[in-house]
Amino acid sequence: MSKSPVVAILGATGAIGVEVVQCLERRRFPLSARRLLASARSAGRRLPFAGREQPVEELTEHAFDGVDVAIFAAGGSESRQFAPLAVRAGAVVIDNSSAFRMQADVPLMVPEINGAEIARHRGIIANPNCVAVIGAMALWPLHTRNPIRRIVAATYQAASGAGAAAMEELRESTRASLEGRSYEPRVLPHPYAFNVFSHNTPVDPDSGYNEEETKIMQETRKIFGDESIRVTATCIRVPVLRAHGITLNVEFERPFAPADAREILGAAPGVKLVDDVARNYFPMPADASGHDRVLAGRIRRDLSDPTGRSLALFVVGDQLLKGAAPNAVQIAEALPR
Numbered sequence: 637m638s639k640s641p642v643v644a645i646l647g648a649t650g651a652i653g654v655e656v657v658q659c660l661e662r663r664r665f666p667l668s669a670r671r672l673l674a675s676a677r678s679a680g681r682r683l684p685f686a687g688r689e690q691p692v693e694e695l696t697e698h699a700f701d702g703v704d705v706a707i708f709a710a711g712g713s714e715s716r717q718f719a720p721l722a723v724r725a726g727a728v729v730i731d732n733s734s735a736f737r738m739q740a741d742v743p744l745m746v747p748e749i750n751g752a753e754i755a756r757h758r759g760i761i762a763n764p765n766c767v768a769v770i771g772a773m774a775l776w777p778l779h780t781r782n783p784i785r786r787i788v789a790a791t792y793q794a795a796s797g798a799g800a801a802a803m804e805e806l807r808e809s810t811r812a813s814l815e816g817r818s819y820e821p822r823v824l825p826h827p828y829a830f831n832v833f834s835h836n837t838p839v840d841p842d843s844g845y846n847e848e849e850t851k852i853m854q855e856t857r858k859i860f861g862d863e864s865i866r867v868t869a870t871c872i873r874v875p876v877l878r879a880h881g882i883t884l885n886v887e888f889e890r891p892f893a894p895a896d897a898r899e900i901l902g903a904a905p906g907v908k909l910v911d912d913v914a915r916n917y918f919p920m921p922a923d924a925s926g927h928d929r930v931l932a933g934r935i936r937r938d939l940s941d942p943t944g945r946s947l948a949l950f951v952v953g954d955q956l957l958k959g960a961a962p963n964a965v966q967i968a969e970a971l972p973r
């Protein structure tokens with residue numbers, strides 16, 4: 637790879653793509669040129685970067701010629717079709733979709749946790765599911781002190797997790813509801829304003845888990861490199877614009893004092909402790925939105941486990957950020973030049 641790589645962003649007009657573009661700028665990623673790619677719908681649209689505007693190009697088979705790093709943020713089918721072409725053209729692909737995450741030869745990376753995985757990539761590196769990243773950021777520092785045996789997760793997932801169109805649907809349907817107008821959902825399957833519903837991914841009739849829950853369960857084990865951890869998840873969509881919340885009930889190998897967990901998370905990279913019992917002030921999407929760090933708090937002993945080996949906590953993170961864009965840019969920064 638040249639010293640200052642040429643970087644392509646596929647899906648540059650989407651919820652993640654916009655954040656990737658801003659994150660490259662914010663972190664002063666040393667690129668020599670940048671290509672913005674999207675569908676024919678957006679070709680010619682101009683996006684701001686470093687005080688100038690750059691046109692969006694349509695994704696084609698030759699879009700990755702001369703590209704060193706390609707950050708994919710379109711969809712699984714675009715990744716499956718175009719990532720191999722980009723790799724063949726000489727690019728390293730950092731993919732936000734779920735297309736390659738569970739392939740044995742594809743690293744599933746959170747740089748703070750398993751950064752060494754980068755050494756074994758063969759052209760494609762996967763960014764994990766956004767909830768899996770946010771949960772892992774808070775759990776990994778605890779796991780390294782006292783191994784986790786079981787995780788019970790319940791999520792409160794924002795509109796942004798379903799892309800830019802879902803964010804618009806939440807705004808529009810809320811406006812309609814407040815004005816007493818009817819609103820027909822177009823992006824998500826149920827009324828979104830003033831409502832919560834089970835995550836919109838398909839449910840596997842055999843296991844009863846939806847795709848989002850399955851991703852969290854499988855990907856957490858892969859990121860931690862520990863297939864013995866038992867994980868269950870229930871994923872719920874809530875009418876929040878951006879930043880996902882997760883309640884976590886976690887069983888460790890040995891007893892874990894909440895004060896010790898608080899101290900560990902207070903010093904953990906990429907995590908901010910928000911645990912003010914006196915003020916009843918804990919992690920909130922309103923505080924996490926727009927920030928790279930994951931907020932962790934409400935740390936307490938899980939009294940349903942009399943052995944003292946289980947903790948309960950609440951974690952919130954802006955999944956367009958640490959759950960996706962900065963994680964991808966961090967991976968790009970770690971690539972050898």
Ligand SMILES: NC(=O)c1ccc[n+]([C@@H]2O[C@H](COP(=O)([O-])OP(=O)(O)OC[C@H]3O[C@@H](n4cnc5c(N)ncnc54)[C@H](OP(=O)(O)O)[C@@H]3O)[C@@H](O)[C@H]2O)c1
Nearest residue numbers: 647649650651652674675678709710711732733797799800
């Ligand atoms: N949102 C999240 O929190 C999140 C987190 C982690 C991973 N992901 C994954 O990241 C990917 C992007 O998600 P998103 O939320 O950013 O979606 P989004 O807001 O719907 O944006 C999708 C982007 O992909 C482009 N695109 C769609 N079809 C295309 C095609 N056939 N050819 C070229 N470009 C195409 C769109 O371009 P146009 O503007 O031209 O339509 C747009 O730029 C998905 O795989 C998603 O599962 C999302």
